[in-house]
Amino acid sequence: MLLRDLGEREVIKRLINILEVEEYEDSASFDNYVISCDAVVKRTHIPREMSAYQIGKFLVNANLSDIASMGAEPKFFLTSMCFPRDTEMEFVEEIARGIRDTCLKYGVKFLGGDTKEACEIVLVGIALGYSEKPLKRGGARVGDYICVTGSIGSAAAGFYALVNEIPGYEKFVKRALEPEARVKEGIILGKHASSCIDITDGLAYSIGEIAKRSNVGALIYFDRIPYDRDIEKIADICNVSLEKILLYKGGDYELLFTASKEEIENIRDEFKKINSELYIIGEIREKNFGIKIKKDKKIIDLNTSGYEAFRDFT
Amino acid sequence: MLLRDLGEREVIKRLINILEVEEYEDSASFDNYVISCDAVVKRTHIPREMSAYQIGKFLVNANLSDIASMGAEPKFFLTSMCFPRDTEMEFVEEIARGIRDTCLKYGVKFLGGDTKEACEIVLVGIALGYSEKPLKRGGARVGDYICVTGSIGSAAAGFYALVNEIPGYEKFVKRALEPEARVKEGIILGKHASSCIDITDGLAYSIGEIAKRSNVGALIYFDRIPYDRDIEKIADICNVSLEKILLYKGGDYELLFTASKEEIENIRDEFKKINSELYIIGEIREKNFGIKIKKDKKIIDLNTSGYEAFRDFT
Numbered sequence: 137m138l139l140r141d142l143g144e145r146e147v148i149k150r151l152i153n154i155l156e157v158e159e160y161e162d163s164a165s166f167d168n169y170v171i172s173c174d175a176v177v178k179r180t181h182i183p184r185e186m187s188a189y190q191i192g193k194f195l196v197n198a199n200l201s202d203i204a205s206m207g208a209e210p211k212f213f214l215t216s217m218c219f220p221r222d223t224e225m226e227f228v229e230e231i232a233r234g235i236r237d238t239c240l241k242y243g244v245k246f247l248g249g250d251t252k253e254a255c256e257i258v259l260v261g262i263a264l265g266y267s268e269k270p271l272k273r274g275g276a277r278v279g280d281y282i283c284v285t286g287s288i289g290s291a292a293a294g295f296y297a298l299v300n301e302i303p304g305y306e307k308f309v310k311r312a313l314e315p316e317a318r319v320k321e322g323i324i325l326g327k328h329a330s331s332c333i334d335i336t337d338g339l340a341y342s343i344g345e346i347a348k349r350s351n352v353g354a355l356i357y358f359d360r361i362p363y364d365r366d367i368e369k370i371a372d373i374c375n376v377s378l379e380k381i382l383l384y385k386g387g388d389y390e391l392l393f394t395a396s397k398e399e400i401e402n403i404r405d406e407f408k409k410i411n412s413e414l415y416i417i418g419e420i421r422e423k424n425f426g427i428k429i430k431k432d433k434k435i436i437d438l439n440t441s442g443y444e445a446f447r448d449f450t
Numbered sequence: 451m452l453l454r455d456l457g458e459r460e461v462i463k464r465l466i467n468i469l470e471v472e473e474y475e476d477s478a479s480f481d482n483y484v485i486s487c488d489a490v491v492k493r494t495h496i497p498r499e500m501s502a503y504q505i506g507k508f509l510v511n512a513n514l515s516d517i518a519s520m521g522a523e524p525k526f527f528l529t530s531m532c533f534p535r536d537t538e539m540e541f542v543e544e545i546a547r548g549i550r551d552t553c554l555k556y557g558v559k560f561l562g563g564d565t566k567e568a569c570e571i572v573l574v575g576i577a578l579g580y581s582e583k584p585l586k587r588g589g590a591r592v593g594d595y596i597c598v599t600g601s602i603g604s605a606a607a608g609f610y611a612l613v614n615e616i617p618g619y620e621k622f623v624k625r626a627l628e629p630e631a632r633v634k635e636g637i638i639l640g641k642h643a644s645s646c647i648d649i650t651d652g653l654a655y656s657i658g659e660i661a662k663r664s665n666v667g668a669l670i671y672f673d674r675i676p677y678d679r680d681i682e683k684i685a686d687i688c689n690v691s692l693e694k695i696l697l698y699k700g701g702d703y704e705l706l707f708t709a710s711k712e713e714i715e716n717i718r719d720e721f722k723k724i725n726s727e728l729y730i731i732g733e734i735r736e737k738n739f740g741i742k743i744k745k746d747k748k749i750i751d752l753n754t755s756g757y758e759a760f761r762d763f764t
Contacts, residue, residue: 139542139567141536148565150539154546155560164561166526166578173530173576175566212480216487216530216574221454221760225464228453232468233759246469247478249575251462252489253453253759260564260574262487264480445567446535 143447163202165270171262172202178257180445185298186313188227191259192234193314199263200317201389207326208267210319213239214247215261218254222442224339231259242319267326274349275331276394282418283400284355284390285321288339289378291387293370300374305366313320314449315389324406325393332393337442338386343418344427344440346394353425356418356438358382379431386443394420456760477516479584485576486516492571493667494759499612500627502541505573506548507567507628513577513685514556514708515648515703521640522581524633527553528561529575545573556633581640587646588663594708596660596668596732597717599635599674604655605701607684614688619680629703638720639707646707648737651756652700657732658741658754660708667739670732670752693745700757709735 139147152159163172176182176195186194186281196213204209215235237432239246276282294312297305331350335342339361347354361382367448371378395403400416407414429438440449453461466473477486490496490509500508510527517524529549533542553560558577588597608626611619632648639646646663649656653675661668675696685692709717714730722729743752 137539138535139533139537139539142539144565147539147542150543151546151565154543155550157560157562165530166561167558171528171561171576171578173528173564175530175532175564175568175572175574177532177566177568179569180567214478214485214487216489216576218489218491219453219760221452222491223453225451225453225461228461229464232465235453236469243698245480246471247480247485248471248473250487250489251458251465251759252491252572253494254489254491254572255493255570256530256568258489258568258572259567260487260489262485262530262576359535373750414670445565446533 139446144445148447152289159343165206165267166393168266168268170203170206170208170265170267170270170400171198173260173262174198174202176259183295183298183313188230189234192231193238195259195356196235196238196263197315197317197389198297199261200319201336203263204318205271205332205334205391206267206304207271207322207329207332208265209323210242210244210263210265212247212264213244213261214250215259217249218252218258220255221253231311255316258387270330271326271329271335272332273345274344276346276352276420277330278352278420278422280330280394280396281400281416282343282356282392282394282420283414283416284362285318285412285414286390287364288390289363289367289382291315292381292385293367295387296370296374296376296394302370302373305370310372312387315387317389318391320410321391321407321412324403325391328399329393329395332391335388335392336386338384339392340372340438340440341442347427348419350449351423353421353423354399354418354427355425356429358429358431360415360417362415453760458759468513477520479520479581482580483581483584484517484520484522484579484581484584486513487574487576488512488516490573497609497612497627502544503548506545507552509573509575510549510552511629511631511703513575514633515650517577517579518632518636519585519646519648519705520581521585521636521643521646522579523637524556524558524577524579526561526578527558527575529563529573532566532572534569535567573743585640585643585646587645587647587659590660590664590666590708590734591644592666592734592736594644594710594734595714595730596657596670596706596708596734597714597728597730598649598676599632599705599726599728602702602704603676603677603681603696605629606695606699607681609701610684610688610690610731616684616687619684622684625700629701631703632705634724635705635721636725638717639705642708642713642717643709646705649702649704649706650700652698654697654752654754655756657752660706661741665737667735667737668732668741669735669739670743672705672743672745674729674731676729
């Protein structure tokens with residue numbers, strides 16, 4: 137059986153079985169630390185419009201987003217980078233500058249790494265953070281609110297603008313090519329939220345993850361999902377539904393989290409101090425309710441399947 | 451300028467410069483931990499005779515050898531693995547079994563990881579270990595002895611036997627395809643040695659690394675290098691010099707270390723308890739002595755340049 141016939145999730149299920157690990161995720165915890173490792177593969181993860189500097193920035197942010205989603209404070213970063221031998225040194229140096237500046241920005245110390253030769257560019261980032269009690273995907277409780285840290289769909293809109301060469305939407309393109317991890321928000325959520333995940337794989341998939349891991353149901357209110365109204369213009373031009381952009385495309389580095397009513401107020405207060413906001417988009421329900429979305433006054437099942445590597449096409 | 455025109459070491463020099471890090475190595479330390487990340491690329495690192503199970507074993511051992519060379523006790527392991535979508539699931543599962551069994555063998559906990567799609571197999575292993583004071587390459591002092599933990603050249607002999615299809619040397623082939631990290635020895639060396647490195651990149655290169663980082667010279671006695679006499683037969687058949695096999699080919703997972711005369715005795719005593727031995731092959735000299743080797747009663751300069759990715763061919 138080939139990986140393409142099984143799809144990413146079945147592959148991971150079988151790996152978990154053999155490796156006798158509870159979860160096989162981008163991130164894990166040990167002692168008072170969390171660690172994330174996330175590979176960026178040129179061909180499948182990096183749009184050709186992304187500059188080398190932006191690739192370096194992206195590599196760090198992708199990992200810091202994993203650390204943030206565990207409610208931890210990022211501290212250290214390493215890389216294992218593979219390049220073909222006909223790569224331009226200037227390109228590699230620009231990636232390094234992107235890595236350096238992003239580490240500096242977040243007060244993360246670059247520790248070192250490994251450089252190898254391969255037939256395509258594969259960059260693995262490894263981030264380490266502190267947390268005595270890491271936030272998990274599986275901690276949501278019935279009655280909790282479901283929230284996001286910012287507006288959704290901007291990165292996806294940026295990709296549509298890029299692919300279809302629609303001018304005038306630089307704000308979205310920037311969100312697609314230079315996503316920024318919610319580092320400060322993650323540290324606050326670590327103290328108050330009941331569960332957390334980043335939504336880079338799409339909002340619907342992430343809601344499904346929280347609900348399944350927490351063994352609960354969820355109701356999302358489509359009209360409460362915060363988004364930039366200009367996304368509707370992109371949707372129109374590209375003949376794609378707003379729903380697809382907001383729920384399924386992913387690419388945003390916002391955090392999806394759950395918290396009790398009381399903790400929501402604590403989070404809101406602490407977010408204010410860092411000029412950040414939270415948006416309540418739904419609530420956790422009993423498991424037998426299922427995972428649903430209310431849209432145009434109708435409550436329907438939410439498709440939470442998401443993108444699958446090895447099988448789907450990017 | 452392309453990476454192939456610069457070679458691995460110049461590439462790394464430039465990366466160090468940008469990333470403002472003291473060393474850009476496979477391993478680094480933070481708080482009371484050491485961490486190593488080491489990528490295994492199918493095309494350049496894995497002989498086609500290596501089974502999937504052996505690849506998994508190799509990935510863990512390569513990283514545990516880095517942890518051992520820092521005198522640390524390995525504790526945790528993660529992977530970031532990339533596969534083409536037409537990879538057989540059974541192949542991936544066998545790699546996972548190799549990883550699992552090797553982690554179990556050394557009491558290392560597998561924490562999780564990341565799986566992505568790429569055009570070739572790239573496996574990054576990440577190992578974490580405990581050490582309050584990690585051993586460095588740069589700690590050798592004038593008067594220290596230079597030692598190795600076992601016989602040299604067996605892995606290289608195994609590769610020659612494989613490539614030239616010479617039957618009857620399974621003991622060497624096993625050393626090439628299933629190298630075992632000197633985990634227990636590393637923990638002992640952490641308490642007594644002044645510097646340490648593994649010799650997977652070749653004995654001569656590793657001696658050069660210790661000497662250069664420690665700002666000292668070195669004298670190696672060729673006839674004290676321990677090796678299996680059958681290597682001479684392989685050298686004969688393949689028309690390659692014994693010197694090349696012992697000094698330059700690499701692939702052995704032995705540790706090269708330095709220690710004072712007194713500490714040598716402590717190490718020897720502790721090694722005995724784990725049925726291990728040490729072999730004194732030279733001594734640290736003043737820097738202006740250079741890095742030399744005594745062979746056939748002549749003292750000559752030792753070529754410590756080693757293999758360079760991006761430029762040399764494997």
